[in-house]
Amino acid sequence: MEDPSAILYLLIGIGCLYLYRLLKKKWNIQSSSKSSLYKILFKNFNDTNK
DSSP states (O other), X not given: OOOHHHHHHHHHHHHHHHHHHHHHHHHOOOHHHHXXXXXXXXXXXXXXXX
């Protein structure tokens, strides 16, 4: 059997993408805010890994 945490992260990722698509339709998020959002997420992710 595969690593259960990997499957869990995959499901969380799919859930986040689905939520993002719903919110994008609701709020009409522009591409620029999307890229800045990813920068913030990756910055936080890199900081927690140090």
